[in-house]
Amino acid sequence: MGFDFVYLIEVVVGGLLSGVMYSLVAIGFVLIYKSSGIFNFAQGTMLLFASLTFVKMTENGIGFWTALFIASGIMVIVGVATEKFVMRPLANQDLLALFMATVGLATFQEGFAQFMWDSDVHGLQMNKFIDISLLDSNPIFISDYIPWLDLLIPRFDIFASLVAGTLIVVLAFFFQKTNTGMALRAVSDDHMAAMAVGIPLQKVWAIVWAVTGIIALVSGLLWAERVSVSFTLIEAVMKALPVILIGGLTSIPGAIIGGLVIGVGEKLGEIYLADLFGGQGIELWFAYFMALMFLVVRPQGMFGEKLIERV
Amino acid sequence: MIYRETGNFVTNYLKDRDIFSMTFDKVVVILGLLYLFLWVPTTSEYFLSAHVIPILAVGLATVGLNILTGLTGQLSLGTAGFMCVGAFGTYNLMLRVPDGLMSLPVALLLSGIAAGFVGVVFGLPAIRIKGFYLLVSTLAAQYFVWWFFNSYAWFLNYESSGVVAIAPKFYDYWGLGNLLGVDMQGYPARYLLALTICIGLSYFAKNLLRSNTGRNFMSVRDRDIAASVMGISVPRAKLLAFFISCFYCGVAGGIYSFLYIGNVDLMIYGVDRSFTILFMLIIGGLGSISGSWLGAIFVYEFPIIFTFIGDFIFQGAFNTAVVENVSNMVYGIFIIALLIREPGGFAALWGTTKQKLRMWPYPH
Numbered sequence: 151m152g153f154d155f156v157y158l159i160e161v162v163v164g165g166l167l168s169g170v171m172y173s174l175v176a177i178g179f180v181l182i183y184k185s186s187g188i189f190n191f192a193q194g195t196m197l198l199f200a201s202l203t204f205v206k207m208t209e210n211g212i213g214f215w216t217a218l219f220i221a222s223g224i225m226v227i228v229g230v231a232t233e234k235f236v237m238r239p240l241a242n243q244d245l246l247a248l249f250m251a252t253v254g255l256a257t258f259q260e261g262f263a264q265f266m267w268d269s270d271v272h273g274l275q276m277n278k279f280i281d282i283s284l285l286d287s288n289p290i291f292i293s294d295y296i297p298w299l300d301l302l303i304p305r306f307d308i309f310a311s312l313v314a315g316t317l318i319v320v321l322a323f324f325f326q327k328t329n330t331g332m333a334l335r336a337v338s339d340d341h342m343a344a345m346a347v348g349i350p351l352q353k354v355w356a357i358v359w360a361v362t363g364i365i366a367l368v369s370g371l372l373w374a375e376r377v378s379v380s381f382t383l384i385e386a387v388m389k390a391l392p393v394i395l396i397g398g399l400t401s402i403p404g405a406i407i408g409g410l411v412i413g414v415g416e417k418l419g420e421i422y423l424a425d426l427f428g429g430q431g432i433e434l435w436f437a438y439f440m441a442l443m444f445l446v447v448r449p450q451g452m453f454g455e456k457l458i459e460r461v
Numbered sequence: 462m463i464y465r466e467t468g469n470f471v472t473n474y475l476k477d478r479d480i481f482s483m484t485f486d487k488v489v490v491i492l493g494l495l496y497l498f499l500w501v502p503t504t505s506e507y508f509l510s511a512h513v514i515p516i517l518a519v520g521l522a523t524v525g526l527n528i529l530t531g532l533t534g535q536l537s538l539g540t541a542g543f544m545c546v547g548a549f550g551t552y553n554l555m556l557r558v559p560d561g562l563m564s565l566p567v568a569l570l571l572s573g574i575a576a577g578f579v580g581v582v583f584g585l586p587a588i589r590i591k592g593f594y595l596l597v598s599t600l601a602a603q604y605f606v607w608w609f610f611n612s613y614a615w616f617l618n619y620e621s622s623g624v625v626a627i628a629p630k631f632y633d634y635w636g637l638g639n640l641l642g643v644d645m646q647g648y649p650a651r652y653l654l655a656l657t658i659c660i661g662l663s664y665f666a667k668n669l670l671r672s673n674t675g676r677n678f679m680s681v682r683d684r685d686i687a688a689s690v691m692g693i694s695v696p697r698a699k700l701l702a703f704f705i706s707c708f709y710c711g712v713a714g715g716i717y718s719f720l721y722i723g724n725v726d727l728m729i730y731g732v733d734r735s736f737t738i739l740f741m742l743i744i745g746g747l748g749s750i751s752g753s754w755l756g757a758i759f760v761y762e763f764p765i766i767f768t769f770i771g772d773f774i775f776q777g778a779f780n781t782a783v784v785e786n787v788s789n790m791v792y793g794i795f796i797i798a799l800l801i802r803e804p805g806g807f808a809a810l811w812g813t814t815k816q817k818l819r820m821w822p823y824p825h
Contacts, residue, residue, distance in 0.1 A: 253736060260793075445597060
């Protein structure tokens with residue numbers, strides 16, 4: 151049996167594309183950790199809440215763009231409210247207490263999202279809203295099959311990574327070129343110094359939470375297309391955890407590359423290593439295992455800040 | 462006026478190190494133990510099986526996690542995985558060791574030790590990885606253990622349904638039941654076994670806290686570099702903490718499966734259970750054994766009582782999904798509020814109450 155090279159490429163590309171999805175969730179994590187040192191476990195329920203809100207609106211006949219706009223508005227409100235009512239009173243507390251507060255927040259949002267809307271499983275078909283016939287006219291993307299590369303790649307995955315890529319570029323622009331972005335970077339660098347030069351810390355935190363809310367909406371919609379809008383969306387968090395840890399908790403490029411590495415590694419592991427372990431489903435723990443191996447070699451992750459420890 | 466140190470004189474060094482320094486405390490503890498051992502077993506089977514025994518099991522796991530997270534400062538989300546090792550270990554020991562050689566208490570202990578070693582393996586990365594990064598190791602443990610028992614049917618004795626009921630003969634205790642004429646499979650007997658183990662291990666944990674080893678753990682938690690400068694072997698302390706903690710979790714898993722639900726089921730050892738136990742720990746208060754128990758009782762009973770009250774007030778006007786969602790909301794708010802008001806959890810609340818009682822009625 152010869153080694154199927156085309157298949158390998160398909161697997162790698164598929165891994166990269168699903169890695170993009172992990173990266174998106176991971177970026178939401180990293181933003182908050184970087185700016186306020188909070189390990190935000192509620193990211194998964196924010197995904198659920200955002201996509202549920204969106205789906206319920208479209209099911210009630212609101213157009214795609216209007217729904218997207220309103221949902222982002224709601225997510226901004228949720229983000230700002232979280233900062234104001236949960237994180238601000240907890241400022242300067244133990245990291246573990248902050249982490250548990252976000253787990254509490256996740257429990258609350260889980261109940262709230264399903265209480266406000268419902269706990270049914272909703273299908274979400276993006277192509278109902280987005281005209282991908284544009285892609286049809288393009289000879290490269292007539293179907294999932296790409297003839298000139300002789301590869302089979304789902305079109306939606308490509309679309310998802312385009313969206314994710316755009317979002318990342320927009321974020322990068324926001325961080326590098328705007329005044330608010332500069333303030334954000336200053337805060338993440340050093341709280342005290344940022345405050346000393348007159349940057350309103352709490353306003354910056356509110357902005358970070360709002361931005362995270364919007365990221366949650368975008369990544370929630372992309373994830374929902376794959377796994378439907380339901381309780382399972384929360385598990386996106388568990389998928390993103392090894393990604394952020396591999397990338398280093400404080401680095402956005404780390405989250406992106408970490409996502410790609412985990413995505414590819416997971417797919418390759420499932421296909422080429424599953425036989426070794428005599429069973430399927432190794433993707434359940436393989437990502438964690440990879441992250442573990444990586445962290446043992448490099449404990450601060452790929453781009454994490456190197457710890458300099460003094461007594 | 463009763464809660465006073467007056468008249469309790471410390472006359473020797475041993476007395477100075479008493480766990481309960483006040484006569485009042487001692488009396489309360491002895492009465493409490495009498496109540497737990499003599500009166501509770503005579504209450505209804507339902508109360509024992511649905512409330513008391515599960516609390517004993519998860520509470521013991523909380524105490525175990527407390528040793529790792531509260532005492533040594535190593536955050537773990539693999540608790541349910543280690544409980545799973547304990548449950549499956551107990552089952553296989555009971556199943557595969559010839560009849561008459563193995564008895565449930567021994568099997569619980571041995572599978573606890575097995576879980577401890579599994580814990581040490583997944584604790585090894587803790588020597589290098591610190592803080593939140595360690596989550597990856599414990600989560601790897603959680604998912605790997607789950608997958609492992611799911612994939613290798615041998616451990617479930619090739620039971621195709623994935624759940625195996627525990628045979629009545631496993632509750633034999635070397636024929637002790639026949640000897641005493643007691644139904645050893647009944648809930649009172651199960652309860653007494655669980656209670657004895659839990660009190661014994663809690664006592665051990667409490668003493669560990671006050672021992673040299675416990676102080677080493679705490680110094681690793683507070684500042685590991687400083688600890689190593691002082692000559693404490695940090696890797697050794699961390700691995701020992703992993704071992705002891707996972708031992709507790711393993712025993713707790715065995716109790717949960719054998720003395721509470723009566724079957725070995727993989728589904729109940731998912732990652733959400735690890736989170737529940739972490740909640741119990743945080744709500745109870747890090748580093749306090751009695752706090753862990755209070756937290757376990759609270760977290761376990763909260764949804765039950767909430768649903769009960771909801772049913773009572775609204776008479777089933779809402780369906781269960783709504784009640785569950787509202788329960789989640791209230792619970793989430795409560796946790797956040799508690800963390801804001803009193804990050805030390807119930808243990809800290811109890812500490813302030815005790816102080817106030819001592820001072821009462823003159824608060825200064």
